[in-house]
Amino acid sequence: MSPRLLLLCLLLMLPVAALASVALGAASLPFGEVWRDVVSHVTGGGRPAQITGIDDAIIWGSRVPRTLLAMVAGAGLAVAGAVLQTVVRNPLADPYVLGVTSGASLAAVAVLTLGPAGLLGPLHLGVPAAAFVGACATLALVVVLSRHQGTTAPVRLVLAGVALSYLLQGATSYLQLRARPDQLSGVLFWLLGSVAGAQWSDLGLPATLVVGCTAWLLLHGRSLNALAMGEETAAFLGVRVHALRLQLLAVSALLTAAVISVAGGISFVGLVVPHSVRLLIGSDHRALLPTTALAGALFLLLADLAARTVAAPMELPLGILTAVAGAPFFLWLLRRDRSAAGREV
Amino acid sequence: MEARLEAVTLDIGGARIVSRATLHAAPGEIIGVVGPNGSGxxxxxxxxxxxxxPTSGAVLIGGQDVWRSLTPQAAARRTSVVAQENPAAFDFTVAEVVAAGRTPHRTPWSGESSADRVMVADALDRVGMAHxxxxxxxxxxGGEKQRVxxxxxxxxxxxxxVLDEPTNHLDIGTQLDLxxxxxxxxxxxxxxxxxxxxxAAYCDRVHVLHGGHLVTSGTPQEVFTPELLDEVFQVHAALGTHPLTGRPQLSFAPLPASTIHPSRNGADQ
Known part of the structure; x- marks a missing residue:
């Protein structure tokens, strides 16, 4: 498939899916009302007179930010996954492998169960801030642990990340066991990820970081291509390999931290989406990164739509949907493209 | 462009791999570096x-020190490389692999120029891989990959x-083509x-590395003497003339058992 065609398809499908996401939900509202409300807000008119305050709160106060957060989160996680796979030169890499998600989860669960003062005492971090700090601190620790003789070999990064992940998950499980019953549902919901509680104020930081980081990564598309072809190849093509790798790790950690601090630990997006896009259009990062961002946005948007409609009125956590939808789709793609499945890892 | 190595010493993890290697390549020369496995x-x-x-010493290309005076990008514009193949993590098309060669010539903000595309097409054409x-x-x-x-x-x-064992794993016809x-x-x-x-067939001059030291250099006729090949490669060798090309040609036989050097079988004794 040509990269342009896929990009065009995604650009056409995203607004349609976004509109569906705003129009559908537990409260059934007429489509015309939803459309009028959104158009009125976007054009600066505020709440139209004929729409009740409750309906407006559902549409503009809840469903629109929720839809936008799903898109931002999907784009951020997918781009972070694509970059991490190239940095550690391992197709199985995603934000989970480097411990980033586990660090964020532990910090968030600590705040949820021990209270804001439980972690870092006087700082009184809220759940999002704690998750952000946890993600960044974990990645810094992984990089420090994997440094050996002044360099950070990809294999050591993965091993240090996986080991630390298990340690942090153990601590998270312990906190879960100690949690009071009334805290447990919040903990579980957070661990499995959700954009259900999205508010406008949640969107600013992740949206800015996702757009900014993706733009920065696009500028380094050639260097990313060279790095994907091999570390030594990148070196003799003039890329400062060690500096670039640290920058890329930092950018992926920022992206992941920004997303999971507001949407929780949504799994699978960072693994499935970049691979699916690679199988369709190849590995050139200058095409791969923007397409992956849009595909990630669409994927999580549809997952969230399913999360609140398939078992309505119950809402499912996003992580369940992304795993159930993502894994079979990924396996189907692998079987379709045998050359990709048979390549050495 | 001229290349000059001055007393280049390289260590890996505290072990000396190359000691004070000095060599010179005049413009247009093909210089061979030969030596047994592990010679550096x-x-x-x-x-x-x-x-x-390098731990010490200097590498000068076109008179500029690649480690001290040139940026990685500037050095990459002077030196084209075919290194030993390591499998890529993700698949690229042939055109994308060749286009990566343009990396040191472009800034992050410059798109793919039509000049780049022409250069990539020309390069593929010259190695017979355009199709x-x-x-x-x-x-x-394997042979197609080396051409790419x-x-x-x-x-x-x-x-x-710079070519690092470019003919490894290739059949004889493909080796000669390359x-x-x-x-x-x-x-x-x-x-x-x-x-x-x-x-012997393609190099103007050869340098012989032995245990990390450049032990001798010169034209293939001067260097590939039976004495040197006995000492460095531990083979019995005769230098003749290739019946078809007239270039120097070597014939090898194992050394008689009694004359095998202790250094080679040190572990057994």
């Missing part, structure tokens, strides 16, 4: 293409070409070669 050939070349910093431009690199045969990597080196447009291609480029070339007869 690849490591020496890494210092030239800026992948491993496979859209194929996945991983689906190619040579095309990438051409697209890189360095005035020094070396003919390299000779026809008429660019200064520094090549680590395993096959002494290939070195």
């Amino acid at each position: 050939k690849s490591t020496l070349l890494r210092a030239v293409y800026r992948s491993m910093r 496979l431009a859209g194929r996945q690199y991983s689906s190619l045969s 990597l040579l095309a990438r080196a051409l697209a890189q447009q360095g005035q020094l070409l 070396m003919e291609l390299v000779r026809d480029l008429k660019v200064t070339t520094l090549a680590a070669l395993h096959d002494l007869n290939l070195a």
Whole structure:
């Protein structure tokens, strides 16, 4: 498939899916009302007179930010996954492998169960801030642990990340066991990820970081291509390999931290989406990164739509949907493209 | 472009791999670096293409020190490289692999220019791979892959070409094709070669690495003496003339058992 065609398809499908996401939900509202409300807000008119305050709160106060957060989160996680796979030169890499998600989860669960003062005492971090700090601190620790003789070999990064992940998950499980019953549902919901509680104020930081980081990564598309072809190849093509790798790790950690601090630990997006896009259009990062961002946005948007409609009125956590939808789709793609499945890892 | 190595010393993890290697390649010369396994050939070349910093000594390309005066990008514009293949994590098309050779010539903000595309097409044409431009690199045969990597080196447009055992795992016809291609480029070339007869056939001068030391250099006729081959490679050798090309040609036989040097079988004794 040509990269342009896929990009065009995604650009056409995203607004349609976004509109569906705003129009559908537990409260059934007429489509015309939803459309009028959104158009009125976007054009600066505020709440139209004929729409009740409750309906407006559902549409503009809840469903629109929720839809936008799903898109931002999907784009951020997918781009972070694509970059991490190239940095550690391992197709199985995603934000989970480097411990980033586990660090964020532990910090968030600590705040949820021990209270804001439980972690870092006087700082009184809220759940999002704690998750952000946890993600960044974990990645810094992984990089420090994997440094050996002044360099950070990809294999050591993965091993240090996986080991630390298990340690942090153990601590998270312990906190879960100690949690009071009334805290447990919040903990579980957070661990499995959700954009259900999205508010406008949640969107600013992740949206800015996702757009900014993706733009920065696009500028380094050639260097990313060279790095994907091999570390030594990148070196003799003039890329400062060690500096670039640290920058890329930092950018992926920022992206992941920004997303999971507001949407929780949504799994699978960072693994499935970049691979699916690679199988369709190849590995050139200058095409791969923007397409992956849009595909990630669409994927999580549809997952969230399913999360609140398939078992309505119950809402499912996003992580369940992304795993159930993502894994079979990924396996189907692998079987379709045998050359990709048979390549050495 | 001229290349000069001055007393280059390289250590890996505290072990000395190359000691004070000095060599010179005049513009247009093909210089061979030969030596047994583990003699430090690849490591020496890494210092030239800026992948491993020397402990001491200098690498000068076109009179500029690649480690002290040139940025990685500037060094990459002077030196084209075909390194030993390591499998890529993700698949690229042949055209994408060759286009990567343009990396040191572009800034992050410059798109793919039409000049770049022409250069990539030309490079593929010169190695006879234009018809496979859209194929996945991983689906190619060993010989085709080496040609594509040579095309990438051409697209890189360095005035020094560094080749690290470019003919490994290739059949004899493909080996000769590749070396003919390299000779026809008429660019200064520094090549680590395993096959002494290939070195004798294509190199203007050869340098012999033995245990990390450059022990001798000169034309193939001067260097490949039975005494040297006995000492460095531990083989019985005779230097003759190739019946078809008139180039020097070596014939090998194992050393008689009684004369095998203790250094070789040290572990057994």
